[in-house]
Amino acid sequence: MTVPLSMPRLGETVTEGTILKWLKREGETVEKDENIVEISTAKIETEIPSPVSGTVTKILVQEEETVEVGVELALIDEAGAPPQETPADTGITPEVPAEKAPAQPSAAKEVPAAAGFASPVVRALAAEHDIDLAQVQGTGADDRITRKDVEKHLASRKPAAAPVTAPTEPAPAPEAAPAVKTPAPAAEVTPMEAAGLPGERVVTMSRLRREIAQHMVRSRKTAAHVTAIIEIDMGNVHTQRERIKETFKRREGFPITYLAFVAKATVDALSNFPTLNARIIDERRMALHDYVNLGIAVAVKDGLIVPVIKGAENMSLTGLAREIYELADKARAGKLSIDEVTGSTFTITNPGSFGSIIQTPIINQPNVAILSLEAIEKRAIVIDDAIAIRHMVYMPLSYDHRIVDGAVAAQFLGRLKYNLETWDFTPDLASFLE
Amino acid sequence: MSTANKPKETSYIEAISQALWEELERDENVFMLGEDIGDYGGAFKVTEGFLDKFGPERIIEMPIAEQGFIGMAIGAALMGMRPVVEVQYADFISCGWDQIVNVAAKMHYRTRDAVPMVIRGPSGGGLRAGPFHSQSPEGWFAHVPGLKVIVPGTAHDAKGLLKAAIRDDNPVLYFEHKYLYRRVKEVLPEEDYVCHIGAAKVQREGSDLTIVTYGAMVHTALQAAEKARAGGVSVEVVDLRTVFPIDKATILNSVAKTSKAVMLYEDTRTLGIGAEVAAIIAEEGFEHLDGPIIRVSAPDAPVPFSPPLEDYFIPQVDDVLAAIDRLSAY
Numbered sequence: 001m002t003v004p005l006s007m008p009r010l011g012e013t014v015t016e017g018t019i020l021k022w023l024k025r026e027g028e029t030v031e032k033d034e035n036i037v038e039i040s041t042a043k044i045e046t047e048i049p050s051p052v053s054g055t056v057t058k059i060l061v062q063e064e065e066t067v068e069v070g071v072e073l074a075l076i077d078e079a080g081a082p083p084q085e086t087p088a089d090t091g092i093t094p095e096v097p098a099e100k101a102p103a104q105p106s107a108a109k110e111v112p113a114a115a116g117f118a119s120p121v122v123r124a125l126a127a128e129h130d131i132d133l134a135q136v137q138g139t140g141a142d143d144r145i146t147r148k149d150v151e152k153h154l155a156s157r158k159p160a161a162a163p164v165t166a167p168t169e170p171a172p173a174p175e176a177a178p179a180v181k182t183p184a185p186a187a188e189v190t191p192m193e194a195a196g197l198p199g200e201r202v203v204t205m206s207r208l209r210r211e212i213a214q215h216m217v218r219s220r221k222t223a224a225h226v227t228a229i230i231e232i233d234m235g236n237v238h239t240q241r242e243r244i245k246e247t248f249k250r251r252e253g254f255p256i257t258y259l260a261f262v263a264k265a266t267v268d269a270l271s272n273f274p275t276l277n278a279r280i281i282d283e284r285r286m287a288l289h290d291y292v293n294l295g296i297a298v299a300v301k302d303g304l305i306v307p308v309i310k311g312a313e314n315m316s317l318t319g320l321a322r323e324i325y326e327l328a329d330k331a332r333a334g335k336l337s338i339d340e341v342t343g344s345t346f347t348i349t350n351p352g353s354f355g356s357i358i359q360t361p362i363i364n365q366p367n368v369a370i371l372s373l374e375a376i377e378k379r380a381i382v383i384d385d386a387i388a389i390r391h392m393v394y395m396p397l398s399y400d401h402r403i404v405d406g407a408v409a410a411q412f413l414g415r416l417k418y419n420l421e422t423w424d425f426t427p428d429l430a431s432f433l434e
Numbered sequence: 435m436s437t438a439n440k441p442k443e444t445s446y447i448e449a450i451s452q453a454l455w456e457e458l459e460r461d462e463n464v465f466m467l468g469e470d471i472g473d474y475g476g477a478f479k480v481t482e483g484f485l486d487k488f489g490p491e492r493i494i495e496m497p498i499a500e501q502g503f504i505g506m507a508i509g510a511a512l513m514g515m516r517p518v519v520e521v522q523y524a525d526f527i528s529c530g531w532d533q534i535v536n537v538a539a540k541m542h543y544r545t546r547d548a549v550p551m552v553i554r555g556p557s558g559g560g561l562r563a564g565p566f567h568s569q570s571p572e573g574w575f576a577h578v579p580g581l582k583v584i585v586p587g588t589a590h591d592a593k594g595l596l597k598a599a600i601r602d603d604n605p606v607l608y609f610e611h612k613y614l615y616r617r618v619k620e621v622l623p624e625e626d627y628v629c630h631i632g633a634a635k636v637q638r639e640g641s642d643l644t645i646v647t648y649g650a651m652v653h654t655a656l657q658a659a660e661k662a663r664a665g666g667v668s669v670e671v672v673d674l675r676t677v678f679p680i681d682k683a684t685i686l687n688s689v690a691k692t693s694k695a696v697m698l699y700e701d702t703r704t705l706g707i708g709a710e711v712a713a714i715i716a717e718e719g720f721e722h723l724d725g726p727i728i729r730v731s732a733p734d735a736p737v738p739f740s741p742p743l744e745d746y747f748i749p750q751v752d753d754v755l756a757a758i759d760r761l762s763a764y
Contacts, residue, residue: 120720120723121722141763
């Protein structure tokens, strides 16, 4: 979480201080108690130690500026602290052991505050015996997994419950293929229970499902969702992709998808509209980023996961295509690490691969916007007062109206449209031209 | 079986009398001071017959002056005697607070001089005796470094722990529960025996839930455990016996086994012994927990005189069952 460094009161009668020299720059790391800035007051000059270990994300007051006691001088992103909001992305795979912090483990409550709460002994047993708690049926209050549930599971579990190593089919990129089954070790199907109402079959929701559900509701409650939609002519991209796609697949071993092109265009657009790549810290502050960590939503068995391409602004088209392919593969194999599912600043979802033409996606917290790549279809459109048949796509952008206004959103989409409709990707793709 | 063959059961209060008698016989340095302990034989008749047997220099009657005679006892202990002070009701011990806490508890720390003294008295409620004849003062003294504090729950432990206390070279506070005086009895060993101060005892084994308790509440816990068994819950009852020093190992072993813990104590809730045990479990047994640690205790109020109020005040079997149900359902 972000911790502010404030101007301290260095004497009872001191009311303000002046920054003499920053000992750390933005982006530099600092240890707790390490000197971070030199300040001067009416009484003394001194160095101020950092209150936490972490990275200086923002210097708010410059050298030689004078501010009152209590004014925030800089923001430090605390290292090793849990994410600001409870689970930042929905990206927890079924395979990750249950060591993520529960929402509010309050000992005073009758029942566990959040579904998915694992008590200390349950966590300890799960870790010790390498048990995936998503596979354990909970019989405690609110379906809580109790110690006895884990012990029962342990007793009935097959001895060879090693983590997945079975190779998956080299799955095509999200847009082309339907969801591939996650090969869990003892892929149990939750038995259908008889339910009270005739004709109903009760299914217990998996942990992933429950987390997605919570995240979606929470996101809707947090952000002021608006969806702007633009229509883009993908002919330019289509032509360039067609030219190289066979060679690319043959040489790289995986396909280059429309998503890769969209990702590249998006990263550029974000650099021009940084508020779409931001994070809202609290009522008074938002954080802008110098980087783009691009979340790519991937459909998996019983849900979805958002692996994150870190530093997408530095990647070439080929690099993005590869990252997308590899992360999607890992996602479907259930092999994403915590690092790979956290830290996104913007997310792209791709329901078009399943045929959707327009959706109004829910923002992936703590982002402030999400772009949806829908199905690319040939449509009749008007160009220069004549009817033409073009590869068209609707690209909805859901954004958080707390910090993004309609005009900005529309301009962002306009930029995206411009990029995709006019860019020459030859520099990126030259090596695949034969 | 004829009465002649049936082994004689000793009540809790008889066990205390026996311990005192046997120690007075065994060691001539042991003597007693207290109000009405001579001719009258003690307010509860613990020392009936003692004056005749041991004489007025070993069974010394005191006026209502706890601070004074506790101070006297400390002085005697410093001279090598082993005094056993009786406070008529444990509540009155607060009159001697300064002598206990500032003198007796700290003497060895300051001067290396031992204070081998026992202060004993009847504590606890349930007898409609009102706010200052019914308290459980063990919490106050468990908080003072330099003292040992014992609260036995059974006749066996009452005798063994009192003997151990008298033989201990430290100042020991021994709170016998007046409610148990004639209500619990059991067959005691014939031979001389002592119980280990600082060792808890598992009074009933179980596997689903642990109740950590002491004093009269041991019996409440056992009754609740029996009823819970009918409901399919196997309750383990750990009797602390000594509330300071606390037997962490026994407590933590039990929680490791059951993963669920209830503290049951008759004392008022805030900062009672149960609060300390809960903290120990939370800190040192965290990984074993499968549910919150629950305290069942008296509320933070003086002990009521009115019978229905006192029954509300003192934790009952139903209160314990409610806690067991709550934890079992968690």
